[in-house]
Amino acid sequence: MNSNTNITDDILVKCENIVTTFPFDKTRRIKAVDGVSLELKKGEIVGLVGESGSGKSVTSMSMLQLIMSPGQVEGDVRINGMEGNMLDYGMFSKEARSVRGGKIGMIFQEPMTSLNHIIKVGEQIKENIKTHLNLDDAAAKKKAIEMMEKVGIANPDIRYNQYPAEFSGGMRQRVMIAMVLAADPEVLIADEATTALDVTTQAQILDLIKNLSVERNVSVIIITHNLRLVARYADRIYVMYGGNIVESADKYTLFDKPVHPYTHGLLAAVPRLTDRKDRRLIPIEGLPPVPAKMPPYCKFYDRCKYRDERCKEGMAQLKEIGEGHFVRCVFSEEELKEKMKQLDGELEKTPEKLISDEVSLEVKDLRMYFPILKGMMKRKVGEVHAVEDVSFTVHRGETIGIVGESGCGKSTLAKCIMRALEPQHGEIKINGTDVPMRVPQRNTSA
Ligand SMILES: Nc1ncnc2c1ncn2[C@@H]1O[C@H](COP(=O)(O)OP(=O)(O)O)[C@@H](O)[C@H]1O
Ligand code: SF4
Numbered sequence: 551m552n553s554n555t556n557i558t559d560d561i562l563v564k565c566e567n568i569v570t571t572f573p574f575d576k577t578r579r580i581k582a583v584d585g586v587s588l589e590l591k592k593g594e595i596v597g598l599v600g601e602s603g604s605g606k607s608v609t610s611m612s613m614l615q616l617i618m619s620p621g622q623v624e625g626d627v628r629i630n631g632m633e634g635n636m637l638d639y640g641m642f643s644k645e646a647r648s649v650r651g652g653k654i655g656m657i658f659q660e661p662m663t664s665l666n667h668i669i670k671v672g673e674q675i676k677e678n679i680k681t682h683l684n685l686d687d688a689a690a691k692k693k694a695i696e697m698m699e700k701v702g703i704a705n706p707d708i709r710y711n712q713y714p715a716e717f718s719g720g721m722r723q724r725v726m727i728a729m730v731l732a733a734d735p736e737v738l739i740a741d742e743a744t745t746a747l748d749v750t751t752q753a754q755i756l757d758l759i760k761n762l763s764v765e766r767n768v769s770v771i772i773i774t775h776n777l778r779l780v781a782r783y784a785d786r787i788y789v790m791y792g793g794n795i796v797e798s799a800d801k802y803t804l805f806d807k808p809v810h811p812y813t814h815g816l817l818a819a820v821p822r823l824t825d826r827k828d829r830r831l832i833p834i835e836g837l838p839p840v841p842a843k844m845p846p847y848c849k850f851y852d853r854c855k856y857r858d859e860r861c862k863e864g865m866a867q868l869k870e871i872g873e874g875h876f877v878r879c880v881f882s883e884e885e886l887k888e889k890m891k892q893l894d895g896e897l898e899k900t901p902e903k904l905i906s907d908e909v910s911l912e913v914k915d916l917r918m919y920f921p922i923l924k925g926m927m928k929r930k931v932g933e934v935h936a937v938e939d940v941s942f943t944v945h946r947g948e949t950i951g952i953v954g955e956s957g958c959g960k961s962t963l964a965k966c967i968m969r970a971l972e973p974q975h976g977e978i979k980i981n982g983t984d985v986p987m988r989v990p991q992r993n994t995s996a
């Protein structure tokens with residue numbers, strides 16, 4: 551089942567058995583990607599998910615012939631409209647370059663690395679348009695302004711003449727999307743493209759990508775460690791671990807009927823709307839494997855609650871256990887269910903009361919205003935109300951979240967609690983005692 555009605559059966563990208571290695575020492579190589587196969591259909595949004603270091607970025611770079619020597623890529627990558635295997639073309643070949651930035655566009659976590667700091671934003675988009683479309687300067691400029699408007703940049707005429715440093719992180723990411731779209735790509739790869747942004751901007755950028763994908767029928771690969779993001783935006787999900795795909799399915803199957811223990815682990819660590827109020831979020835214990843020390847069997851072995859000696863007999867293959875649902879585990883779905891019932895049932899039986907009635911932190915009516923100073927004499931002309939009468943309590947054993955867009959006062963609040971800033975008003979008590987000042991304070995009440 552797919553949420554995007556534009557999805558067709560035309561396959562735009564099909565990768566088979568990508569293996570990417572890097573030298574480890576003089577004689578040995580590490581496998582960063584170990585036999586990854588994936589496909590992307592026209593109009594589809596696919597999520598590639600896994601913890602940091604699982605091989606997501608190397609997979610996408612391998613697909614696009616972006617791995618520099620001494621890295622080596624093997625496998626078969628077919629791109630719609632391109633003759634033969636993408637990996638048979640050289641990194642700088644005309645064919646590979648026409649795929650990158652043409653048929654397939656990429657946006658990364660930090661747009662500043664792709665933007666030129668000393669060239670006006672609009673000029674950069676215009677130049678990109680001129681590279682890909684046969685337009686003269688005036689027409690390319692007009693198109694650049696249209697593109698800026700399309701990706702949600704307000705006042706594009708004015709913004710056209712500004713430099714990247716004058717744009718916020720979210721706006722720079724919009725600029726990158728405009729640049730990539732200028733080449734009219736069939737596929738967009740967003741590699742942790744919204745990771746550095748606050749949640750609201752993140753949602754705006756991903757909504758934009760999703761809308762553009764529907765409007766222009768662009769297929770998208772969203773690469774992220776954030777399962778909640780792909781839950782909202784992707785049609786189909788590949789879960790990666792230690793260079794392998796360990797489970798893949800359409801998103802509804804993956805979220806409602808996950809099978810692989812790693813997918814269960816990822817899901818147990820994120821909150822869901824349907825959760826019981828007292829459900830605990832359980833992180834996956836241990837760390838992802840280091841490529842230099844990969845076992846010749848299941849790479850999740852050390853962290854898996856359900857492992858036994860059978861798991862060490864060799865590497866399990868990806869098995870199709872339902873239509874389009876693939877899992878890499880030596881146990882069948884039924885065997886895993888049985889193991890989970892036994893083990894997790896025992897955990898359920900011993901609910902712990904983790905939150906005590908004792909108050910650890912009490913914040914009452916906290917207020918922090920910063921003066922706006924002007925001129926040589928530093929005359930106070932106004933105030934920024936960074937924190938306005940905030941009160942809350944945290945009990946021993948309790949975790950609370952303080953959430954809000956950039957600039958809403960979260961860090962100032964934390965600094966006031968630590969007394970790295972002295973609030974103008976309010977009380978802060980830890981275990982019932984006032985928190986003393988930690989650093990000498992400049993007089994901010996000018
Ligand atoms: N150029 C490189 N040389 C050696 N090892 C690399 C190189 N690039 C990535 N790796 C290793 O490959 C593994 C996968 O990395 P990566 O694809 O960046 O993970 P992810 O994107 O999932 O966080 C990591 O262990 C990383 O250290
Ligand atoms: S093969 Fe064994 S260790 Fe690996 S995920 Fe399955 S149960 Fe866990």
Ligand SMILES: [Mg+2]
Pocket residue numbers: 606607608741742
């Ligand atoms: Mg990455």
